[in-house]
Amino acid sequence: MEELLSILEELHPEVDFETETGLVTNGIIDSFDIVTIISEIGDRFDVVVSAEYITPENFDSAETIYDMIQRIEEEE
Amino acid sequence: MKNFLKITISLLIGIAGLFLIQRIFLPKYTKDVVEGSFIEEYYDDKPDHDVVFIGDCEVYENFSPVELWQKYGINSYIRGSAQQLIWQSYYLLEDTLKYEKPKVVVFNVLSMKYNEPQNEAYNRMSIEGMRWSMSKVNNINASMMEDEHFVEYVFPLLRYHSRWNDLTSDDFTYIFDTPHESFKGYYMRIDEKAASNVPEGPALTDYNFGENSYYYLDKITKLCKDNDIELILIKAPSLYPYWYDQWDKQMVDYAKEHDLTYINFLELTDEIGIDFEHDTYDGGLHLNLSGAIKLSDYFGQYIIDNTAVTDRRGEAELSAKWDKVIAEYNQEIENQKKEYNITD
Amino acid sequence: MLFASYEFIGFVLVLFALYYLVPKRCQWPLLLIASYVFYFLANPWYLVFITVTSLTVYGCGLWMGKIAATQKEYLSKNKENLSKEDKKTYKNQMKQKKWRVLLLGLLFNLGILAVIKYTNFTIYNINSLLHIFGSKARIGFIDILMPMGISFYTFQALSYLIDTYRGTVEPEKNVFKFALFVSFFPQLVQGPISRFGDLSKTLYSKHKFDGKNVAFGFQRILYGYFKKLVVADRMLIAVKAIIAAPENYQGAYVFVGMIFYALELYADFTGGIDITIGIAQVLGIEVTENFRRPFFSKNIKEYWNRWHITMGTWFTEYIFYPISVCKPMLKFSKFSRKHFGDVIGKRMPVYLASFVVWFATGIWHGASWNFIVWGLGNFVVIMISQELEPLYRKFHNRFHVDGHTSYKAFCVIRTFLLMSALRTFDCYRDVPLTFRMFGTIFTNWNWHILWDGSLLSLGLSLYDYIILAVCVVILTSVSLAGRTGSVREKLLKKPYPVRFVIFYGLLVCIIIFGAYGIGFDASQFIYNQF
Numbered sequence: 001m002e003e004l005l006s007i008l009e010e011l012h013p014e015v016d017f018e019t020e021t022g023l024v025t026n027g028i029i030d031s032f033d034i035v036t037i038i039s040e041i042g043d044r045f046d047v048v049v050s051a052e053y054i055t056p057e058n059f060d061s062a063e064t065i066y067d068m069i070q071r072i073e074e075e076e
Numbered sequence: 077m078k079n080f081l082k083i084t085i086s087l088l089i090g091i092a093g094l095f096l097i098q099r100i101f102l103p104k105y106t107k108d109v110v111e112g113s114f115i116e117e118y119y120d121d122k123p124d125h126d127v128v129f130i131g132d133c134e135v136y137e138n139f140s141p142v143e144l145w146q147k148y149g150i151n152s153y154i155r156g157s158a159q160q161l162i163w164q165s166y167y168l169l170e171d172t173l174k175y176e177k178p179k180v181v182v183f184n185v186l187s188m189k190y191n192e193p194q195n196e197a198y199n200r201m202s203i204e205g206m207r208w209s210m211s212k213v214n215n216i217n218a219s220m221m222e223d224e225h226f227v228e229y230v231f232p233l234l235r236y237h238s239r240w241n242d243l244t245s246d247d248f249t250y251i252f253d254t255p256h257e258s259f260k261g262y263y264m265r266i267d268e269k270a271a272s273n274v275p276e277g278p279a280l281t282d283y284n285f286g287e288n289s290y291y292y293l294d295k296i297t298k299l300c301k302d303n304d305i306e307l308i309l310i311k312a313p314s315l316y317p318y319w320y321d322q323w324d325k326q327m328v329d330y331a332k333e334h335d336l337t338y339i340n341f342l343e344l345t346d347e348i349g350i351d352f353e354h355d356t357y358d359g360g361l362h363l364n365l366s367g368a369i370k371l372s373d374y375f376g377q378y379i380i381d382n383t384a385v386t387d388r389r390g391e392a393e394l395s396a397k398w399d400k401v402i403a404e405y406n407q408e409i410e411n412q413k414k415e416y417n418i419t420d
Numbered sequence: 421m422l423f424a425s426y427e428f429i430g431f432v433l434v435l436f437a438l439y440y441l442v443p444k445r446c447q448w449p450l451l452l453i454a455s456y457v458f459y460f461l462a463n464p465w466y467l468v469f470i471t472v473t474s475l476t477v478y479g480c481g482l483w484m485g486k487i488a489a490t491q492k493e494y495l496s497k498n499k500e501n502l503s504k505e506d507k508k509t510y511k512n513q514m515k516q517k518k519w520r521v522l523l524l525g526l527l528f529n530l531g532i533l534a535v536i537k538y539t540n541f542t543i544y545n546i547n548s549l550l551h552i553f554g555s556k557a558r559i560g561f562i563d564i565l566m567p568m569g570i571s572f573y574t575f576q577a578l579s580y581l582i583d584t585y586r587g588t589v590e591p592e593k594n595v596f597k598f599a600l601f602v603s604f605f606p607q608l609v610q611g612p613i614s615r616f617g618d619l620s621k622t623l624y625s626k627h628k629f630d631g632k633n634v635a636f637g638f639q640r641i642l643y644g645y646f647k648k649l650v651v652a653d654r655m656l657i658a659v660k661a662i663i664a665a666p667e668n669y670q671g672a673y674v675f676v677g678m679i680f681y682a683l684e685l686y687a688d689f690t691g692g693i694d695i696t697i698g699i700a701q702v703l704g705i706e707v708t709e710n711f712r713r714p715f716f717s718k719n720i721k722e723y724w725n726r727w728h729i730t731m732g733t734w735f736t737e738y739i740f741y742p743i744s745v746c747k748p749m750l751k752f753s754k755f756s757r758k759h760f761g762d763v764i765g766k767r768m769p770v771y772l773a774s775f776v777v778w779f780a781t782g783i784w785h786g787a788s789w790n791f792i793v794w795g796l797g798n799f800v801v802i803m804i805s806q807e808l809e810p811l812y813r814k815f816h817n818r819f820h821v822d823g824h825t826s827y828k829a830f831c832v833i834r835t836f837l838l839m840s841a842l843r844t845f846d847c848y849r850d851v852p853l854t855f856r857m858f859g860t861i862f863t864n865w866n867w868h869i870l871w872d873g874s875l876l877s878l879g880l881s882l883y884d885y886i887i888l889a890v891c892v893v894i895l896t897s898v899s900l901a902g903r904t905g906s907v908r909e910k911l912l913k914k915p916y917p918v919r920f921v922i923f924y925g926l927l928v929c930i931i932i933f934g935a936y937g938i939g940f941d942a943s944q945f946i947y948n949q950f
Contacts, residue, residue, distance in 0.1 A: 030721060031736050032806070035744040035770050042750050051741040052586035075511075079631075086920055090927075097928065196938060223938055227426045234426075237932045241883045 001066050007040045008062060017062045024056040034059060041065075047072050096251070098233035100243065104250045105201075110257035111136070111158045115168070115205030117256050118155055122397070123176035126385045127152035129261070130165040130172075130296075131184030134312035137362040139182075141260035142405045143372040145398050148380050149387030154261025157205075159198040162187045162292040167215035169299060171206055179384045180306045183296060185327050185338075186317065191286025193221050204232065259405050264365055266409060267416040271352035271360030277318025285326055297334050306337075306383055313341040313350055313371065315360035339378070341371065348374040365409070421461055423609075423695050424648055424936060431458065436702055444626035451623075451703070452596055455605040459568070466567040469536075470603055473529050477577040478598045480525035481584045484518045485591030522585040526578060533574045536564055541787035569608040571784060575734055577602050580616040582738055589617045597624055606696040610689070612710040612730040619707065627704030636908050637702030642926050643898075644694030649934030651891045652688035655680045657935065658878040663848055666857055671864025674844070674857045676875065681847045682840035683892065686715065689728070713899045718831035720801050723839055731784075735777045744773035767806075774799055785846070790854065794845040801838060887933055 008017045011033055015023075023029045029037070037059075038049045047069050058068045105112030114136065127150055129135040136156030144150040155168050165183060172178075193199065199219045206212040216229050228235040239247075257263075300307040309331055311319055324340055331338035341348065348370050352360055355367030363371060379385050388394055413419070421428040435454050442450055459466050491514040495507065502510070543559045550557055580601065583589040592598040601616055601623065662669040662677035669677065693710045700707040714727035724732050743749060749769045757765030775796075782795020821827040841858065848854045869875060876882065901907050911919055 027722075027725070030725075031740055032770050035741070035773070036766065038745045039750055039753050039766070039769065048747065048750070049745060051737070051745055052588065054737065054741045054745070055588070082916065086924075089920075090924055093924070093928070094931075097932070101932075225426055228937065233931060234937060237934065237937065240932050241881065 001062070003044055004041075004066055004069070005062055007037060007044065011036060021061040021063075023061060024059045029059070037065070041069060045069055045073075094233065098231065099251045100247050101233050101236040101239050102204075102247075103236065103239070104246050104254050105257065106246050106250060106254060109201075111263060112201040113205065113254050113256075114258050114261055114263070115155065115157050115202060116254075117205075117258055118153065118172075118261065119175075119207060120256070121153060121260065123172075124394075125151050125153045125176060125178050126388070127180045127182065127379060128169075128172055128176075128178040129154040129156060129182045129184070130160070130169050131156055131182075132160040132187055133158055133263075133362060134184045134186050134314050135182070136258070136261055137263050137265070138312045138314065138368055138371055139375065140262050140264075140365070140368040140372045142262065142398075142402055143369050144376045144379075145389075146402065147373060148376040149389035150376055150379060150385055151388050151394060151398075152260065154258075156261055157198075157202040159190075159194060160187060160202050161190050161194065161198075161219060162289050162296075163218040164199075164202045164215055166292045166296050166299070167211045167218070168202075168206070169296060170211040171209060173299070173303060174209065174211075177303055178305060180308060180379060181296075181300055182308045182310055184312050185293075185309050186311065186314075186319070188285045188289045188293065188323070188327070189317070191288045193219050196221050196224055199224070200235070203229065259401055259408070262368070264368075264405070264408055264412070265357040265362070266365045266412045266418065267357045268354050268364060269357055269359050270354070271315055271356050274315040274360050275318075277320055280320070283320060283322035283326075285323070293330065297336065308383075309336055309338040310375075311338075311340045311342060313345050313348070313367075314362060315342075315352065315356075337382075339375075341375075344374070421458060423692055424645070424653070427461075432699055439627075439703055440629045444628075447627055447703075448600060448624045449596065451604065452600040455600065455603040455608065458605040459603060459608065462568050463565070465565055469532065469567040469570065470573060471599070473532065473574060473577050474599045474602045475595070476528055477525055477581050477602070478592070478595050480521050480581055481591040481598070482593070483521045484584050487514055487518050487521070488587065490514070518585055522581060525581045529574055529578060529581075533570060536566055536570060538783070538787045539564060569610070572611050572613055573602050573608060575613050575731075576607075579613065579734060579738065583616060589615075589620075592616070592620070600624075604700075606699040607707060610692050610696070611728070612693060612696070612708050613734050614708055614730065619705070622705045625704075630704065632912075633704060634702050637698045637700075639908055639923055640694050640698030640701060642698075642923060642930065644691040644696075644698055645930050645934070646891075646926055647687040647691030647694065647895070649930055649936055651888065651895070652684050652691060653935040654880065654884055654888060654933075655684040655687070657884075658875075658880050659684055659847070661878040666848070666853060670857065670860035671866040672861070672869050673866075675861050676870070677847065678840045678844050678861075682836070682843055685843065687895070713902065715836050716832055716899065716903075717835050718828060719805055719835055720798065720838060721805070723835055724798070724802075731781070735781055739780060740773050740777045743776055744769045749773070771803060774802065778802075788849065789851050790845045790849045793851050793854075794842055797842045797845065801842070 005017055015028055034054060041047055041049055053068055058064055103112060129139060136154045141152040144152050155172060203215050216226060297307060319342055327338050350367055350370055355363055357364040439447055439450060540561045543561055547558050584591050659677055659680050662673050690711050697707045708730055710729050712726040714723055717723035717726055753769045756768040778795040778799035782792040785791040844858055845854050898907055
């Protein structure tokens with residue numbers, strides 16, 4: 001989780017990712033950010049997030065992203 | 077219940093409003109293009125005419141019912157409109173027969189030359205004034221140009237909506253009723269413009285009238301026969317549009333075949349006494365009042381001599397009505413004299 | 421049948437009446453019949469294309485569904501005796517199978533689209549190449565029937581296919597229901613491109629007559645016609661005049677044309693979508709919004725999140741993401757970071773994917789270079805603004821302009837002008853000419869035409885310009901009012917007579933000021949020959 005938060009904060013230092021729950025729905029992160037996040041996740045967690053996982057529900061908060069990573073890890 | 081009332085009232089207001097707007101936007105034909113109102117005026121006249129003319133401007137500018145009345149006691153009406161196409165004449169006749177059975181119907185054959193719809197504006201002027209009936213519906217369907225829509229005849233506002241920047245005070249003054257512009261369907265002009273060198277018509281590739289034209293001429297003939305009406309085909313003495321000999325022959329043949337009278341007044345101009353120096357107001361296209369009087373005198377005599385039409389000047393009620401028209405007619409002559417600076 | 425035709429209005433009104441008269445279970449079949457009739461009336465042959473697409477995609481969907489079901493069953497049956505590794509291999513196997521089905525469906529239907537839309541464009545380009553290399557040989561163009569709305573319904577069908585592959589939607593079992601999803605007539609011609617998961621929620625359900633919903637639907641339809649007939653079609657007259665005579669209309673005219681074209685396109689497209697969504701709403705069906713006040717965007721990226729939204733998401737979800745997060749791309753990302761440095765390297769995948777997306781967006785709009793150049797123009801502008809972002813931030817921090825209304829307004833106007841300028845490509849439909857004409861805005865200094873009456877030569881009278889000005893004010897106010905919630909809901913709070921006057925007035929405005937029909941031309945009535 002810490003790792004993930006650091007990825008996010010690098011991207012948008014001005015956002016409080018621990019409380020924000022509308023990253024996509026409120027338009028805080030855009031498609032470019034999502035791709036950057038995914039490639040960082042690939043680097044640091046060694047998890048491949050394929051396109052079908054990119055949904056607003058999965059990316060709306062740090063928590064949901066973290067859940068998603070764990071789900072993918074479990075499946076693999 | 078409350079909702080129902082609300083909706084009903086809104087609908088009523090809405091429809092009434094649109095109706096009012098439509099009335100405002102309809103062209104009133106009170107200035108310049110007065111012919112647009114002729115078709116509608118017929119319904120205000122008592123329908124017991126002995127002679128009814130149908131056709132284009134060659135009837136409504138060349139014959140004067142007032143003259144026919146004054147001189148012969150013939151009670152006649154002209155259901156003419158600008159560039160009235162032959163099926164429009166047919167449907168107007170159908171429409172007329174719903175109200176009355178004249179003894180004689182006179183049809184001017186110039187429109188035989190048009191086999192297809194020609195012009196949206198003239199369609200409007202011929203059809204819009206008709207009362208709604210199947211005749212009008214069929215007339216519209218037969219007349220529409222490619223870019224016209226039936227619904228625009230039902231709701232003419234859809235056709236005339238873009239008049240919003242040409243509306244004049246007349247559109248509001250005559251919102252429900254436009255003043256009469258014709259004298260029993262006659263359009264009077266008293267000014268003169270001599271006909272000088274009317275050109276021969278250019279050679280045509282095909283002189284035969286179209287199938288559609290004949291189809292409706294047959295229908296007119298049949299309608300008259302079925303109703304015991306004498307149909308007289310005429311070609312008015314207008315020099316232009318050019319009336320070809322080949323066309324004339326077809327009409328002569330048609331009349332013979334169907335046992336009808338066909339009179340080509342172009343051949344009788346000398347006998348009638350029409351002088352194209354003075355008897356036309358637009359160089360031979362149409363006669364002015366003096367020409368129309370001469371033609372009416374001649375044709376009235378023919379009708380009295382050859383048809384069942386009789387002199388009705390003895391009928392007091394009818395005479396009284398005509399007297400009113402005659403007064404307006406004379407007034408109009410005075411007005412036009414002033415307008416065109418004519419002194420006798 | 422165009423939206424703005426008596427036939428269409430009659431068709432829709434009859435459908436509305438039938439829809440609420442037939443038994444509720446017949447409502448969606450009625451819509452299917454109506455949609456096919458609508459398409460049939462346009463051209464009977466179109467039905468062949470849309471049926472083929474519907475059937476193939478439906479079939480592939482079922483097939484993938486079956487594979488998924490087999491997988492589930494197998495896994496639950498052998499829950500105990502399979503190792504984690506085994507499960508993984510099995511899953512991958514099945515995924516491969518599904519992938520092949522998906523590919524089949526995609527290639528087949530994109531193939532149809534490509535052949536129909538791009539054959540002549542390809543021939544054109546081959547001919548140009550032949551010309552460049554001095555050959556006199558030319559390939560003749562082929563007369564291909566282009567089914568109305570094929571780009572839209574193909575994309576809509578394919579989104580279903582990909583969603584089924586991804587498992588985000590359950591495959592539809594009923595072929596007729598699926599056929600309705602592909603052919604639903606209000607959105608057949610110009611979108612929105614609905615997702616199955618969204619549209620199917622309300623498309624097949626039984627709908628009771630709901631007065632408020634129906635009234636709202638009609639209000640939206642009216643507003644749509646207002647935009648289309650009063651604003652768009654009126655502006656179109658001037659736009660056409662300017663485009664038709666590039667040698668006469670240069671400099672400030674081009675600028676006027678550019679602004680008018682942007683507004684015309686907006687009014688026409690959003691108006692059409694309003695009609696679509698309004699019709700669906702009367703039917704009780706919810707269609708995804710396609711616009712969110714795009715002209716209030718502060719930058720191009722935001723603009724593309726608010727203009728033609730369903731197309732944007734389609735490209736993002738089905739092209740941009742798959743390309744930018746696929747394994748080869750991640751490898752490429754690592755590679756480029758090593759060789760170009762961290763900053764640029766990181767962005768390479770995104771840029772590459774964006775390039776593909778914008779090229780595709782361009783060519784999707786139409787098979788010609790002007791659309792491709794337009795698409796890539798958007799790409800360039802977005803990339804530049806992305807790269808300049810740090811610079812902007814510095815600027816903002818230095819001058820503290822960020823929250824200021826005037827600065828926001830500046831951004832909005834800048835974005836509007838930029839987007840309008842890009843649109844001139846699809847206005848003139850000729851790339852070199854567009855560049856030349858655009859150049860004249862700066863070289864031909866003739867701004868006096870804006871006030872010396874020259875604009876009256878474009879086919880619009882002074883009154884028309886006044887109407888347009890009033891309309892722009894109305895559209896802007898409605899948009900502004902919409903920022904804080906549905907305008908119709910707000911109006912609902914007003915007394916009934918007020919609402920009646922507003923919507924009745926709107927109707928009367930459309931009827932009177934709409935630029936439709938045979939313009940009544942008094943001169944036509946002047947008595948000349950007969």
